[in-house]
Amino acid sequence: MKIANLTLPNNLLLAPMANITNLAFRMLCKKYGAALTYSEMISANAVVRQGEKTMQRGLTCEDEQPFCIQIFGNSPDTMTEAALILEEVYRPAIIDINMGCPAPLIVKQDCGSALLRSPSLVHDIVSNLTDNISTPVSAKIRVFDDMEKTLEIARTIESAGACAITVHGRTKEQMYSGTSSLEYAKAIKKELFIPVIANGDIKDGESAKHALEYTECDGLMIGRAAIGHPSIFRQISYYLENEETLETDNCTQQVNDFMEYIELVKKYDIFSLGDIKAQSKAFTKGVAGSRHIREKLNDAKTFCSIIDVINGMCDET
Numbered sequence: 001m002k003i004a005n006l007t008l009p010n011n012l013l014l015a016p017m018a019n020i021t022n023l024a025f026r027m028l029c030k031k032y033g034a035a036l037t038y039s040e041m042i043s044a045n046a047v048v049r050q051g052e053k054t055m056q057r058g059l060t061c062e063d064e065q066p067f068c069i070q071i072f073g074n075s076p077d078t079m080t081e082a083a084l085i086l087e088e089v090y091r092p093a094i095i096d097i098n099m100g101c102p103a104p105l106i107v108k109q110d111c112g113s114a115l116l117r118s119p120s121l122v123h124d125i126v127s128n129l130t131d132n133i134s135t136p137v138s139a140k141i142r143v144f145d146d147m148e149k150t151l152e153i154a155r156t157i158e159s160a161g162a163c164a165i166t167v168h169g170r171t172k173e174q175m176y177s178g179t180s181s182l183e184y185a186k187a188i189k190k191e192l193f194i195p196v197i198a199n200g201d202i203k204d205g206e207s208a209k210h211a212l213e214y215t216e217c218d219g220l221m222i223g224r225a226a227i228g229h230p231s232i233f234r235q236i237s238y239y240l241e242n243e244e245t246l247e248t249d250n251c252t253q254q255v256n257d258f259m260e261y262i263e264l265v266k267k268y269d270i271f272s273l274g275d276i277k278a279q280s281k282a283f284t285k286g287v288a289g290s291r292h293i294r295e296k297l298n299d300a301k302t303f304c305s306i307i308d309v310i311n312g313m314c315d316e317t
């Protein structure tokens with residue numbers, strides 16, 4: 001897949017996810033074949049204020065390239081100022097604009113999916129960025145119930161100079177409920193010249209194959225299916241190439257991947273017990289007796305006790 005000036009090895013992208021896609025997690029997904037990884041959304045206002053914790057969210061390393069940084073905000077000037085700082089410090093391949101987050105905290109600040117209410121503001125944000133930074137700019141949107149309104153936003157993003165658009169086929173009101181519609185990505189792909197990435201509910205080889213064939217999009221972005229299960233990228237690639245499922249021992253895979261995640265957070269100096277505990281629960285996904293294992297993890301007070309529970313989880317049935 002080609003995006004901006006990049007030729008990616010495949011068309012599977014890791015979605016930006018707050019409190020999940022830190023550098024360690026992204027590197028694990030990259031190892032399993034994610035062609036492009038996204039930081040979690042970063043507040044443009046906080047970057048401009050030089051918030052140290054905020055800046056850490058953009059942390060990357062040479063081996064991760066190419067990667068994207070996603071920012072959120074609502075002021076064209078502040079977002080450009082933040083993007084200039086981030087491109088100088090982290091040299092991302094792409095800077096993505098969050099136009100999809102439905103969280104009340106973000107929408108209340110007129111950021112995320114709230115931007116979609118105003119095509120002229122969407123235009124100003126994208127064009128101000130593309131005119132003033134050297135990094136290519138993309139946008140990630142949600143959809144409206146109304147197809148024409150959705151197409152209007154997509155056209156606006158393209159005409160303002162974006163290098164790509166990601167379409168999560170849910171409305172802001174849906175939050176994460178119901179199903180994600182592929183109709184919008186398909187219609188946008190038909191109209192636009194820039195690469196279009198379909199997102200929403202892609203969880204295995206079959207759903208990935210269907211989404212690619214149905215929408216004819218350039219790429220797929222995978223979010224929740226990768227949480228606690230970064231090897232999903234290998235499974236999906238295998239299915240797309242061979243049209244059969246890669247048989248693996250999921251439990252052993254997830255124990256090993258969690259241990260590697262810990263090594264990576266140590267390596268990149270981003271260790272936090274709260275994060276390890278949250279991630280440990282995610283890595284029990286799909287494992288037999290996972291409810292019981294998560295109860296034990298809830299009770300685990302120390303790093304060593306979390307490790308013990310995960311190490312023993314394949315013995316639970």
Ligand SMILES: Cc1cc2nc3c(=O)[nH]c(=O)nc-3n(C[C@H](O)[C@H](O)[C@H](O)COP(=O)(O)O)c2cc1C
Pocket residue numbers: 015016017018019020039040041070098099100101140168199200201202221222223224225
């Ligand atoms: C925990 C979590 C955090 C998320 N954080 C972000 C974010 O920072 N920026 C963004 O554009 N989308 C964010 N999303 C939305 C995902 O990127 C993606 O669009 C959505 O989950 C649908 O894709 P999926 O069905 O593959 O999960 C988040 C989703 C989840 C579940």
